[in-house]
Amino acid sequence: MSFKSLEEMNSKLVRCRRCPRLVKFRVAVAKRNSRFLGESFWSRPVPGFGNIDSRLLILGLAPAATGGNRTGRVFTGDKSASFLFSCLYDVGLSNKPDSVSKDDGLRLEDLYITAVLKCVPPSDKPTRQELSNCSDYREFEIEHMKNLKVILTLGKIAFDICKAYYKSKGYDVSGLVFKHGAAYRLGGVWLYASYHPSPRNVNTGRLTKVRFVNVLSEIRDKFLS
Secondary structure, eight states, X not given: OOXXXXXXXHHHHTTOOOOHXXXXXXXXXXXXXXXXXXXXXXXXXXXXXXXXTOSEEEEESOOOTTTHHHHSSXXXXXXXXXXXXXXXXXXXXXXXXXXOOTTSOOOBSSEEEEESSSSOOGGGOOOHHHHHHTHXXXXXXXXXXXXXXXXXXXXXXXXXXXXXXXXXXXXXXXXXXXXXXXXXXXXXXXXXXXOXXXXXXXXXXXXXXXXXXXXXXXXXXXXXX
16 A cells, blocks of 8 residues: 555545454443543544654554543553653653643654554554554655654564564664664664553563653754754
């Protein structure tokens, strides 16, 4: 599938029904969350957010069930979003310390955020085929970022997806190993790895605000100043 613009891609993306399991789950999950009873869920594929002309791309796994799948904006309205944006705000990449809703006035600085999978998967575990089905969308986003300098991957799946993408472009990725804070140069782009800011990682101390802010600060100082 080819697209002439980001707007055209997003128009097709939000109508996508390539993955029957995800199409069913993204609607069904809204009925299982009593906390949001009566609230209208987005329950469709979730587009990226920010300026496609930015130098920094943050690549997550997928919309959260009551986050992006509810609000219609990636990393918005859940605990992962609150952690991520508190850190982005601290390093000057966001004008607000939280991401609550699509109309909250949030703005990003030299940053575009998207996910490797555009629909929420059951138990946050996409199948290989579902990730493949989304490749047209995420690869168009990457290739449309003409000023791209850094990709920050949140979690091993996003990291491995980037590895596979750059391998398909002829790069040697044999030495790329997922480790928090690791950075690898792939031509004119640097690939950074971080643990995902999920409640599981944050609550166990695997990912602390200090550790994540340190990665963001390094990226800002080296590539965005």
